[in-house]
Amino acid sequence: MKRFGFAGYSGSGKTTLIEQIIPQLRCQGLTVSLLKHTHHDFDLDQPGKDSWRHRQAGAQEVLLAGGQRWALLHENRAATPPSLDELCQRLAPCDLLLVEGYKHESIPKLEIHRPAHGRPLLHPHDPAIVAIASDVALDTDLPLLDLNRPDQITAFIISYLQL
Numbered sequence: 001m002k003r004f005g006f007a008g009y010s011g012s013g014k015t016t017l018i019e020q021i022i023p024q025l026r027c028q029g030l031t032v033s034l035l036k037h038t039h040h041d042f043d044l045d046q047p048g049k050d051s052w053r054h055r056q057a058g059a060q061e062v063l064l065a066g067g068q069r070w071a072l073l074h075e076n077r078a079a080t081p082p083s084l085d086e087l088c089q090r091l092a093p094c095d096l097l098l099v100e101g102y103k104h105e106s107i108p109k110l111e112i113h114r115p116a117h118g119r120p121l122l123h124p125h126d127p128a129i130v131a132i133a134s135d136v137a138l139d140t141d142l143p144l145l146d147l148n149r150p151d152q153i154t155a156f157i158i159s160y161l162q163l
Contacts, residue, residue, distance in 0.1 A: 001094050002161045007103035008112030009119045014100050017112060020150035030095040030163060035087060037101030131156060
């Protein structure tokens with residue numbers, strides 16, 4: 001599966017952009033999955049429910065299955081979190097895996113940059129950034145894409161990854 005990342009500071013618009021791009025990629029006949037990194041602790045389960053109680057009792061994994069979807073909850077009791085490669089191995093095959101976050105991984109990435117937020121560019125300090133999407137013109141040697149044109153960004157990803 002090919003991987004393409006989205007990097008940028010919190011509030012830059014990564015999630016909104018990805019939400020706009022996925023349907024366009026699907027219209028091209030591509031199967032798309034997403035892996036999102038979060039710095040926050042999260043839980044898909046609810047305290048008191050059977051699956052929550054099983055995890056609290058020490059189950060390493062609990063798989064919740066229903067008619068419309070299933071979710072695998074894995075307790076990471078190891079000292080270090082799994083790598084991006086290890087997580088990718090757990091996913092079903094797809095044409096394209098979009099990766100949100102993991103800005104320090106060496107996969108091709110689009111930097112989402114809004115100068116109004118007052119944060120510096122991640123590029124040129126990250127050689128894996130292959131293009132920048134912004135809401136204003138920037139002086140850069142990389143391809144500069146209009147953040148308000150998800151169709152342009154989708155076309156760039158398809159071309160860059162030769163999908």
